[in-house]
Amino acid sequence: MSDVTSRRKLIRAGLGAAAGAAGLATAGHLISKYGMIPPDHYGPYGIGQTLTYAAHRILMPKQTLAREFDRSQISTIASVNGLPPATDDYKRMAADGFADWRLTVDGMVARPLTLSLTDLKSFPARSHITHQACEEGWSFIAESTGVLLSHILNLAGAHPRAKYVMFFSLPEKGSPLGKKWGSLDMEDAWHPQTLLAYGMNGQDLPLDHGAPLRVRVPRQLGFKSLKYLTRLTVTDTVKPYGKGWGSSSPERGFSWYGGI
Amino acid sequence: MATAQSAYTSAQATPLAGVPESSRHSAIVRVTHWINALSFFGLVVSGFAILIAHPRFYWGETGGLGTPYVFELPLPYMKGGPSGWGRNLHFLVAWICVANGLVYALSGLVTRHFRRRLVTPNENYDVLQRMAYLSVIFGLLPFLTWTGFAMSPALTSLAPAFVTSLGGQQSARTLHFFAAIAIVVFFVGHLAMVYASGFRKQFLAMIFGKERA
Numbered sequence: 441m442s443d444v445t446s447r448r449k450l451i452r453a454g455l456g457a458a459a460g461a462a463g464l465a466t467a468g469h470l471i472s473k474y475g476m477i478p479p480d481h482y483g484p485y486g487i488g489q490t491l492t493y494a495a496h497r498i499l500m501p502k503q504t505l506a507r508e509f510d511r512s513q514i515s516t517i518a519s520v521n522g523l524p525p526a527t528d529d530y531k532r533m534a535a536d537g538f539a540d541w542r543l544t545v546d547g548m549v550a551r552p553l554t555l556s557l558t559d560l561k562s563f564p565a566r567s568h569i570t571h572q573a574c575e576e577g578w579s580f581i582a583e584s585t586g587v588l589l590s591h592i593l594n595l596a597g598a599h600p601r602a603k604y605v606m607f608f609s610l611p612e613k614g615s616p617l618g619k620k621w622g623s624l625d626m627e628d629a630w631h632p633q634t635l636l637a638y639g640m641n642g643q644d645l646p647l648d649h650g651a652p653l654r655v656r657v658p659r660q661l662g663f664k665s666l667k668y669l670t671r672l673t674v675t676d677t678v679k680p681y682g683k684g685w686g687s688s689s690p691e692r693g694f695s696w697y698g699g700i
Numbered sequence: 701m702a703t704a705q706s707a708y709t710s711a712q713a714t715p716l717a718g719v720p721e722s723s724r725h726s727a728i729v730r731v732t733h734w735i736n737a738l739s740f741f742g743l744v745v746s747g748f749a750i751l752i753a754h755p756r757f758y759w760g761e762t763g764g765l766g767t768p769y770v771f772e773l774p775l776p777y778m779k780g781g782p783s784g785w786g787r788n789l790h791f792l793v794a795w796i797c798v799a800n801g802l803v804y805a806l807s808g809l810v811t812r813h814f815r816r817r818l819v820t821p822n823e824n825y826d827v828l829q830r831m832a833y834l835s836v837i838f839g840l841l842p843f844l845t846w847t848g849f850a851m852s853p854a855l856t857s858l859a860p861a862f863v864t865s866l867g868g869q870q871s872a873r874t875l876h877f878f879a880a881i882a883i884v885v886f887f888v889g890h891l892a893m894v895y896a897s898g899f900r901k902q903f904l905a906m907i908f909g910k911e912r913a
Contacts, residue, residue: 485785488792496854504857507864509761519764521779571761571869573853576783577754578764579869659854693784699854700787 475603475625479678479686480696493697503631506658509569514641515580518572522620523613524647525668530610538652543636547606547673550597557652560638563587563595568633570658572665575694584656585639590630593674602674605629606681607655610668622666622687623678623696624657633658636669660698663689724909729813732804733906739800740887742793747880749786752778757877761868770874794848801841808837829893836886840879847876 471477476494480486524530533541538557545553566588573579589605598605604623611619628634635656638645645651650667657664678686686696725733755773756763763769808814816822818830818837825833849855850863850872866872894902 485788485792488788488795491795492791500854500858506853506857507860513761515762515764515767517764517766519766571853573851573869574764575753575787576779577751577756577873578758579762580764581762659857661853693781693788695784695788700791700852 475627478695478697479604479623479684480690482685485695489695489697492700496697496699497627503627504659506568506570506633509571509581511569511583513581514569514583518580518582518640518649519574519578520648521574521576521662522667524651525610526613527610530668534647534651541652541670543653543669544671545592545596545674546671547675548599548602549593549674550599551595553592553596555592557638560587560636560653563591566635567639568635568656568658570633570656572656572658572662574662575698583639583641584635584637585642586635586637586653586656588632589634589636589655590632592636592672593629596674598674599676601676602626603676604674604678604686606671606673606675606678607666607669608671608673609650609666610670612668620666620688621681622664622689623675623681624655624664628657628659631657631659657698661700662698663694664698725906726811726813727909728804728807728811730906730909732800732807735796735800736804739793739797740883742789743797744880744884746786746789746793749782750790751877752776753780753783753786757874758870759867759874760870763870794845798845805837832886832889836883840882840886844876844879844883847872847879851876 471490471494474497476490476497478489478493481490524534533539541557543553543555543560545555564587565585567583567585569581569583571579571581593605604625606621606623608621609619624634633656636653637650637656638653640646640649645654650665650669653669654667655665655669678684682688683691685691689698690696751773752775754777755775756765757770757772758764758767759770814834814837817824818834821827846862847866850866851869856863856869863869863872866875
């Protein structure tokens, strides 16, 4: 091999490596800028979580709508995982039609809110009949009624630089890790189907399904539709909460993003 | 067809002298084969971990305990555990498997590998083998990807036909399971053929490129 060809090869390899490094840096910058890295991007599965989440955010930038169904398709049996909180407080509130229950909205908002169930029901209501699949494999179709999360975000004046809405809830009975909590990115928080639901199939939300209030995110698996809500926090970082992975689900071995 | 020049060079450089160029596995086939083999095991193991949370199958859009079902596997319901890491691993490996499969399929089309080995009659594979490979590569594997996508509530918001064309989300799950079983059956048949034609020889050929030692 002559000196000229080896020098050419070296130059070509160098240029290739530089282009590759620049490409990677640009890609990294872009996916970070456009919020395509999920909070649980650490660990052995982090690359897979990131690829799936980024692909979905690239493929669905226009807030595509989850399928909606006909009233005749509503399931007669709607299973649940996790039982209503076993605390005396919860039982007392439930016996009283949740008159004493309040939802707190705080964090990066212009106007922090404390809302009663009556307040929530006085806002414009939206219903949708959607499919809800548990990550275990079973599923049902149900009608959810509530107020759009976007309405609450507007009411509270969510900061434009906010990146997540955190959800906190009462501990379910027998839940080994106590309280469940989670978060949605702003794409799903502002999504026109993301409801704070107080009704199901034309009735008040049953205790098993998260009374008095749950979130419904029909583009994600069931575990993202957190039940027994008590507090929403608008934030630009999930780092301060738990291990910083965005919800309690990654700490139990499940992914943060549930769009699969 | 190898030219005299390249045949001379390869005889000098590798121990594959005398092996016709047409019956050696190309580097891209060998690399993608082993990535695919690892993906296969990763997907079967993680798929089983997801399945065991609810080893019962339904038809249509919905299904759960208390509703009619198609069949159930005689396995315990393991809730709240394996399906977590199972799904995480399944998607990580699925990304690798799909990327690898695309590289393999595109290179196979560009280099006319499929045409030479799998479409037209050749000395390497008989008609049944060629049909089996073609139906797995262009039928079963794309169908597994499709039925997988059909279970995604996010992707079906983009393209509802992914799932409606299959008869519903639970139908997609059941079909995904059947397709996975079919792949496992193909794998067993593939291993049997490799054994029948000399495991060591074929195994080394898929590593070093030589088919006839």
